[in-house]
Amino acid sequence: MLRALFESIRGPSLRAQYLADVARVEPARAAPACVTEADLAPHPPLVQAWLRRIGVLGRARVRAVRARFHGLFRGAPKAAWMPFRSEQVNRYDPPSRLFLMETKMYGVPCTALHRFVGSSATIVVRAASLVDVVKMGGPAMNRAETVTLFNDLCVLAPGALVDADVRWTPIDARSVEAAYTHAGNTVRARLRFDAAGDLVGFLSDDRSQSADGKTFRNLPWSTPLRDHRDFGGVRLPAFGETVWLAPEGDLAYGRFDLDAVTYNDVP
Numbered sequence: 001m002l003r004a005l006f007e008s009i010r011g012p013s014l015r016a017q018y019l020a021d022v023a024r025v026e027p028a029r030a031a032p033a034c035v036t037e038a039d040l041a042p043h044p045p046l047v048q049a050w051l052r053r054i055g056v057l058g059r060a061r062v063r064a065v066r067a068r069f070h071g072l073f074r075g076a077p078k079a080a081w082m083p084f085r086s087e088q089v090n091r092y093d094p095p096s097r098l099f100l101m102e103t104k105m106y107g108v109p110c111t112a113l114h115r116f117v118g119s120s121a122t123i124v125v126r127a128a129s130l131v132d133v134v135k136m137g138g139p140a141m142n143r144a145e146t147v148t149l150f151n152d153l154c155v156l157a158p159g160a161l162v163d164a165d166v167r168w169t170p171i172d173a174r175s176v177e178a179a180y181t182h183a184g185n186t187v188r189a190r191l192r193f194d195a196a197g198d199l200v201g202f203l204s205d206d207r208s209q210s211a212d213g214k215t216f217r218n219l220p221w222s223t224p225l226r227d228h229r230d231f232g233g234v235r236l237p238a239f240g241e242t243v244w245l246a247p248e249g250d251l252a253y254g255r256f257d258l259d260a261v262t263y264n265d266v267p
Contacts, residue, residue, distance in 0.1 A: 013111070013129055014111040014112075014113040014124060014126050015102075015111065017113060017115075018100040018113055018115075021098050021115060022098055025089075025098070025117060031060075032060045032061035032062070032063050033060070034058055034059060034060055035051075035056050035057055035058065035060075035061055035159060035162055037057070040052070040057065040162070043162075043168055044168045044170045044176055046174070046175075046176055046193060047161075047176060047191075049197050050193060050198075051158060051159075051161070051162075053197045053235065054198075054234055054235040054236065055230075055233050055234045055235055056162075056234070059159055059233065059234070060159075061159060061162065062092060062158075062159035062160035062264065063092055063160070063263075064091045064092065064093075064263065064265070065089070065090050065152070065156050065157040065261060065262070065263055066088070066089050066262045066266055067087070067088050067260065067261045068086070068258075068259040069085070069086045069257060069258055070083070070084065070085050070086075070259060071083070071086075071254065071255045072254070073101070073253065074253055075253065076251070077249060077251050081255075082105060083103065083104075084103035085101070085102055085103075086099065086100060086101040086256075087099075087100055088100065089266050090149070090152050091266070092157065092163065094118075095149060095164075095182050096116060097114065097117075097121075097145065097148065097149050097152065098113075098115055098116075099112075099113070099115075100113055100114075101114075108127050108128050109128060110125060110126065110127050110128075110133075111126050111129070112124070112126075114145065116145045116149060118183065119142065119183035119184060120137070120142065121137065121141045121142045121144070121146075122135070122136060122141065123135070123136040123141065124136075136210060140210070140216040141210075142185060143185045143206060143208070144208045144216075146180070146182050146183070146185040146206075147187045147189065147204045147206050147207040147221065149180075150166075150178070150180040150182075150187060150204075151189070151202055151223055153180070154189075154199060154202060155202070155236065155237060156258075158199075159234070159263070164180065165180065166178050166179065166180050166181075171190065174194070174195075175191060175192045175193065176190070176191050177189070177190050177191075178190075187206040188204060188205070189204040189206075190202070190203045190204075198225075198228045198235070198237070199225055199237065200224065200237075201222065201223070201224055201225065202223045203220060203221070204220070204221050205218070205220050205221075206218075207219075207221040209221075209244055219245060219246055221242070222241075222242075222243045223240050223241060224240065224243065225237035225240045226238075226239050226240075227239040231258070231260070231261045232261065232263075234263075236261060237258070238257065238258050239256065239257055239258070240255075240256045240258075241255050241256070242254035242256070
């Protein structure tokens with residue numbers, strides 16, 4: 001009875017909200033054309049070589065991506081790692097991001113929903129399907145999630161980069177800087193490639209850390225990447241970490257194993 005009362009006040013579960021959002025976000029109307037050499041030409045040679053290597057050329061432009069992960073998550077350097085499973089759907093016409101993570105904290109089931117639709121980004125973490133323990137939103141969150149949206153572009157959906165609002169600046173033989181603009185926010189990141197041409201690092205100074213959704217601390221945010229392999233004809237990193245580079249010591253707080261990726265099949 002108590003659960004029913006909470007649900008009547010709070011509304012649907014985060015999973016139900018996620019599924020409703022996935023169904024509601026408007027898909028692209030036209031069938032995507034294939035990526036051509038002319039589409040790669042405006043990009044720096046290093047980026048062109050990367051996109052060719054991973055198999056973007058000749059494939060349909062990415063209008064949507066669906067991904068599933070499993071991995072480990074923690075909130076502090078000495079905290080225990082918590083296993084999680086997650087799924088997400090991103091669209092790129094126009095850009096949106098819906099990410100759902102399910103885990104257990106001290107034995108209690110917890111669900112986190114990241115939602116970035118239009119110009120507004122929010123994060124809600126709910127314990128035992130009843131109590132919202134974290135709720136974040138506002139301008140700082142919008143900017144932070146713009147970095148995450150761009151990271152997803154590079155890591156999960158590089159085929160969408162040819163149509164994205166990105167300005168590239170070569171740095172050296174293995175790295176470039178990118179400025180990505182979405183919904184009034186321009187964020188920057190440094191992309192680093194290994195000798196074979198695979199993307200192995202993404203570093204941005206434009207993402208803020210917050211534990212409570214009220215106070216934000218701007219810290220460099222890094223996603224080291226490795227174990228690249230084929231996912232349905234596209235070469236992607238099968239493993240990545242999320243790391244805050246803090247003065248008191250780096251905090252690796254997420255370890256993500258990519259289980260599956262599909263493109264342009266979201267209803």
